[in-house]
Amino acid sequence: MGAHWIGDRQSGPLILRLGTEEQRREFLPRIVSGDLAFAIGLSEPDSGSDLASLRTKAEKVPGGWKINGRKVWTTNAHRCDFMIALLRTAPAPDPKLKHQGLSQFLVDCRSSGITIRPILDLVGEEGFNEITFDDVFVPDSLLVGTEGDGWEQATAELAFERAGPERYLSSLPLLTAALDDVAAEPAAPETVGRLLARAGTLRQMSLAVAGMLQDGKTPAREAALVKDVGNDYEQALPETIRKLFNPARTPPEVQEMQRIMTMVARSYSLRGGTREILRGIIARQLGLR
Template sequence: MVGLRFDLRDTPPEAPALRAELRAFLAEAGRHWSPRVRAYSWMAFDRDFSREVGKRGWIGMTWPAAYGGGERSFLERYVTLEEMLAVGAPVGAHWIGDRQSGPLILRLGTEEQRREFIPRIVSGELAFAIGLSEPDSGSDLASLRTRAEKVPGGYRLNGRKVWTTNAHRCDFAITLLRTSPAPDPKLKHQGLTQLLVDLRASGIEIRPILDLAGEEGFNEITFDNVFVPDSLLIGVEGKGWEQATSELAFERSGPERYLSSLPLLTAAMDSLHDEPAAPEAVGRMLARANTLRQMSLSVAGMLQDGEAPAREAALIKDVGNDFEQALPDRIRALYAGPMPDDVAEMQTTMNMVARSYSLRGGTREILRGIIARQLGLR
């Protein structure tokens, strides 16, 4: 269809054994996760859990063994992610490092950076945040103004980042900064640079921001003359935009773009037997979940083959976000009376958290703009 391809992929032959191992682990680890924790899932931060996941080789699964990685396939990693998300596991402490920071350091980092960071991401010891949005730069990200000024031996940072998920709990943030002014407002994508920022460095102030559901999920970070050594430059100075956007296919196509609310569906099913509208509604939701899963697997397969299906990823995220965002209301609509307590706790929390689904990682409007360009519009 109009230049977008979604060839079907098979799950890997290792899948059944891997799932059995994951389910046994998750059943034990998840005994005390509250419905509220499950509702947050990949934004819920639990370092102890991430260390246990790391111990079992489920972080950095596709990375080279030389840095502690598992050298397994993308599709095995995919199976691992979907099993975690399907039960709403609190994977937030290692999610960003595994999905984005680790791959970026492996691809563009120096040998020293790889040796320094990758093994500690794999073990679940290091948690990463992503410093992109600023108070005046959201969807128009390239207009960002937080500066990294070149000084002897490194950079000096001044400015503010905002909505940085879990930054107050993380160790490092891969941060996009302006190292030289844009030569022209139309060339604002130039002069941006990615730096690895130690979130405990002097001059950094992190202020948690309460989200609407009452969690300290995201933050405002203020940089006041923060020094970052040259050794923490990622890739090439001035190429930050190209580097940051090249990760988007990874960021946008994963199972977290449609599975965020699945735990609510499965939790609700056993109390819906007497609700007459339930079979149809559950059938529609499962039909869509299965279809989105095949689309997401298709992109995972393309990533496995070394392709960069950024537009397919934007489309999946858009369709997936619509599904996962609508799900809490669709579940609520099936109950004539009150929901059981555990379903109610998850539903009310998730209904609030779901507002973020079509914002985080590229808003619905930005994604549809990308799809429109692919269609040949604009």
């Protein structure tokens, strides 16, 4: 199921908003039915959080484009059918204007010339991947939106990713699993009440961003706020719950979930944009930088 939510969350809405009629008819029904899973082709090995410095190129050839380069942090790409990749289709006119000359493409992950290498994470799972493109051909019909508008399109797409429910609910299964076991602890009612109240507040913030997206707006600052505050919440939750544990009453499976969550939660403030990048977006839109 984890391989499918990207299509539901952002790839499908992007195609619905900017795709051609042919692309909508081809991809949207198969996303809805669960027949297609999508990966996100944004990050690159040597770019860090500076997404605009990406170097994977799409060169125009007869009938389409030829792609060469690498992507990384492509969650579940080894399980996915397509990715929407942000690629450089023209040189940046100036180092300060490196956001220009970028375009988005629908890329079949089974295309000739694509190599997908899973990367083991801290808990031993193959969640992330490095993808190499070696003269991968993509037809003209799979350009998404307008050539050269990729940065603006990807920024709007990221609002779906940064403000979605998985940006504050990733650790919540631990809380719900532990409720019966921690309820008898003296500190539990106040602590659990605060955790649930914060989850409810974050849900309302997430819904507000969804409403803005539905209205055709691009709430980059609001989405960044939801992710930043949500990351704080879901990263702190495993340790908060651990302090309530009574090992004599806590089932081994709940303790194991807490152990895994403690390790995995470290990545929550990296995926979808680091905390530093998000706070830079917020500061810029508030006129503070």
